[in-house]
Amino acid sequence: xxxxxxxxxxGYEYFLQNRGKITIDEINQxxxxxxxxxxxxxxxxxxxxxxxxxxxxxxxINKFDVFQSLGKIQMAADRRRYSRxxxxxxxxxxxxxxxxxxxxxxxxxxxxxxxxxxxRFPVSTDVQAWIRLQGYEDIPVIVVWRKHxxxxxxxxxxxxxxxxxxxxxxxxxxxxxxxxxxIITRQxxxxxxxxxxxxxxxxxxxxxNSLTDLIYSVxxxxxxxxxxxxxxxxxxxxxxxxxxxxxxxFGIAELARMVIEKLQFWGLEKKKYLAEIxxxxxxxxxxxxxxxxxxxxxxxxxIDLLRxxxxxxxxxxxxxxxxxxVDEVRxxxxxxxxxxxxPKGIFDTDSLEFAILKERVLxxxxxxxxxxxxxxxxxxxxxxxxxxx
Numbered sequence: 001x002x003x004x005x006x007x008x009x010x011g012y013e014y015f016l017q018n019r020g021k022i023t024i025d026e027i028n029q030x031x032x033x034x035x036x037x038x039x040x041x042x043x044x045x046x047x048x049x050x051x052x053x054x055x056x057x058x059x060x061i062n063k064f065d066v067f068q069s070l071g072k073i074q075m076a077a078d079r080r081r082y083s084r085x086x087x088x089x090x091x092x093x094x095x096x097x098x099x100x101x102x103x104x105x106x107x108x109x110x111x112x113x114x115x116x117x118x119x120r121f122p123v124s125t126d127v128q129a130w131i132r133l134q135g136y137e138d139i140p141v142i143v144v145w146r147k148h149x150x151x152x153x154x155x156x157x158x159x160x161x162x163x164x165x166x167x168x169x170x171x172x173x174x175x176x177x178x179x180x181x182x183i184i185t186r187q188x189x190x191x192x193x194x195x196x197x198x199x200x201x202x203x204x205x206x207x208x209n210s211l212t213d214l215i216y217s218v219x220x221x222x223x224x225x226x227x228x229x230x231x232x233x234x235x236x237x238x239x240x241x242x243x244x245x246x247x248x249x250f251g252i253a254e255l256a257r258m259v260i261e262k263l264q265f266w267g268l269e270k271k272k273y274l275a276e277i278x279x280x281x282x283x284x285x286x287x288x289x290x291x292x293x294x295x296x297x298x299x300x301x302x303i304d305l306l307r308x309x310x311x312x313x314x315x316x317x318x319x320x321x322x323x324x325x326v327d328e329v330r331x332x333x334x335x336x337x338x339x340x341x342x343p344k345g346i347f348d349t350d351s352l353e354f355a356i357l358k359e360r361v362l363x364x365x366x367x368x369x370x371x372x373x374x375x376x377x378x379x380x381x382x383x384x385x386x387x388x389x
Contacts, residue, residue, distance in 0.1 A: 002037065002040070003031075003036075003037045003038060003039045003040065003043060004037060004126050005060065005126055005142070006036070006125065006126045006142060006144055006158070007031060007036045007037045007038075007039060008039060008043055008058055008060070009058045009142070009158070010031065010034065010036055010144075011027050011028075011030075011031055011036075011039050011043070011047070011058075012047050012050065012057075012058035013058070014027055014030050014031075015027060015047045015051070016051070016056075016352065019345055019350075019351065019352075020047070020048065020051045020350065020352075024039065024041060024044040027039060027044065027047075042061070043061070046061045046064065049064065050064065051352060051355060052355055052359070053355060053359050053360075054210075054213070054352065054355035054356035054357075054358070054359045054360045056213055056216075056217060056352065056356075057161075085107065085108060085109070086106065086107050087105055087106065087107060087108055088104060088105070088106065089104065089105040089108075089133065090102075090103075090104060090105075090134070091103050091104065091105045091113075091115060091131055091132060091133045092131070092132040092133075093115060093117055093121060093129060093130065093131055093132075093155070093157075094129060094130045094132070095123055095127075095129055095130075096130075097130045097138060100132060101117050101118070101119060101121055102117070102118045102119075103115050103116055103117040103118055103121075104116050104118070105131075105133070106154075108163070110162055110163060110164065111158060111159050111162060111163060112141075112144070112156065112157060112158045112159060112163075113131060113141070113156075113157050113159075113163075114154070114155070114156055115131070115154070115155050115157065116152060116153070116154050116155075117152060117153040117154075117155065118152055119151055119152065119153070120148055120151055120152070120153050121146070121153040121155065122153075123143055123146060123155075124143070124146075125143050125144060125145055125146060126142065126143065127142070127143055128140060128141070128142060128143075129141050129142075129143050129155075129157060131157065135167060135168055136163075136166045136167050136168060137166045137167075137168065138166075139159055139163060139166045140159070140160045141157035141158060141159050141160065142157065142158045142160065143155055143156075143157055144156045144157060144158050162216075164227065177228070177229035177249045177250055177251075178229050178231075178232060178247045178248065178249060178250075179249075179250040179253065179382055179383040180247070180248045180249065180250050180252060180253020180254070180256070180257075180380060180381070180382045180383075181234060181245050181246065181247055181248070181253070181380065181381045181382075182204060182207075182208070182231075182245070182246040182248055182253070182256060182378070182380055183243065183244075183245050183378070183379050183380070183381060184200050184204070184243065184244045184245075184368070184376055184377070184378050185241055185242070185243045185376065185377050186240070186241045186242040186243065186376055186377075191238055191239060191240055191242055192236070192237065192238045192239075192242025192243070192244070193242075196242065196376075197236065197238075197244065200244050200368075200376070201233075201244070203364060203367055203368040204244070204246055204368060206360075206364040206368075207256070207361070207364040207365055207368050208231050208246070208248060208252060208256070210356060210360035210361045210364050211252050211255050211256055211259075211361060212228055212252060213356055213360070214255075214329075214353060214356045214357060214360075214361060215228065215251060215252065215255070215333070215336070216228075217352055217353050217356060218333050218337070218342065218346060218353060219337070221342075221343045221346060222337050222339060222342070222343065224337050224338075226251070226337070228249040228251060228252060229248075229249040231246050231247060231248045231249075231252075232246070232247040233245075233246055233247075234246060234247045250382060250383075251336055253380050253381075253382045254332065254336075254380075254382060255329070255332055255333075255336075256365075256380050257379075257380035257382070258325075258328060258329070258332060259325070259329075259361060259362065259365045260365055260369060260378055260379065260380060262324075262325050262328070263362070263365055263366055263369055264369060264378075322354070322357060322358040322362060325357075325362070326347050326354070326357065329347070329357060330342060330346070330347050
């Protein structure tokens with residue numbers, strides 16, 4: 001029997017647990033030992049593509065291909081396998097989010113539940129269901145296995161996101177962490193048009209989400225169980241000068257500021273470099289030099305630089321900015337988690353963290369800073385954290 005969605009999902013989780021350093025045979029051995037169907041080579045190749053693009057969760061091949069062709073690959077939270085704890089919590093389960101069956105959660109992890117429905121709950125595996133739990137929004141899940149016990153039913157379900165994402169937040173705790181502000185301002189005055197606002201919010205969301213995933217990815221290895229506050233739109237000013245402010249978690253704010261300042265400094269250096277090339281052109285013209293080789297090299301370099309101004313993703317790779325900022329990001333996260341050093345393998349060039357930084361964080365930041373309107377400026381401000389935050 002060919003692999004189904006849940007087979008591939010569990011296979012990718014195992015692939016990530018091993019940092020992508022296992023063979024297809026090892027994955028299939030793991031799957032068959034857990035009564036799942038083996039994957040094909042095409043799926044294994046897809047696993048490597050997901051890792052290279054910084055995915056912390058599995059999405060099907062066709063969905064990935066569609067978003068890749070559109071140049072807009074969606075990112076989702078990771079759903080790796082975690083150790084479970086035995087609990088006894090009242091809950092409800094539903095096939096459609098409307099009719100609910102009483103039950104009890106008997107074990108849980110960060111990404112799944114074992115639940116005992118108090119009556120027979122006829123549902124197939126690999127289909128979506130819903131869990132209702134006090135203090136949480138209704139949680140969408142995939143049924144991994146199901147077994148009837150007389151009039152009751154035991155089920156193992158896997159959340160589509162981290163379960164903590166659905167927790168109804170403690171507003172007071174959230175507000176104590178929202179000490180950072182991402183500020184995008186129209187530098188040259190003028191109104192904030194709707195198309196400007198849409199681009200700013202879209203790119204800001206992409207940037208903040210990528211930073212959040214980077215921090216959570218590291219957190220999974222250090223076991224700090226960090227809980228970041230969700231961003232809040234603080235201000236929109238349409239009149240001149242237009243401005244947007246987004247309140248963010250202090251941990252995200254400091255990391256965002258580091259990345260933005262690095263890119264802005266790099267942008268200034270690039271402009272100086274381009275100015276030097278133009279100066280060289282003028283000097284050559286005045287002196288009447290006919291050095292065609294030098295002129296050709298200068299023209300080609302100018303063309304390359306101008307092309308890079310338009311294509312930020314290619315630009316980041318060509319100038320090696322990812323490698324130059326890795327140490328700074330690593331040092332910041334080491335301090336954020338209160339460690340002497342991060343676990344071995346984090347930010348290796350073939351790691352998930354390096355892929356998130358290279359393929360998501362830096363491109364999103366570069367497009368937010370540069371975008372298609374140089375009249376906008378981006379900066380991050382932070383407030384001092386209280387001792388008990």
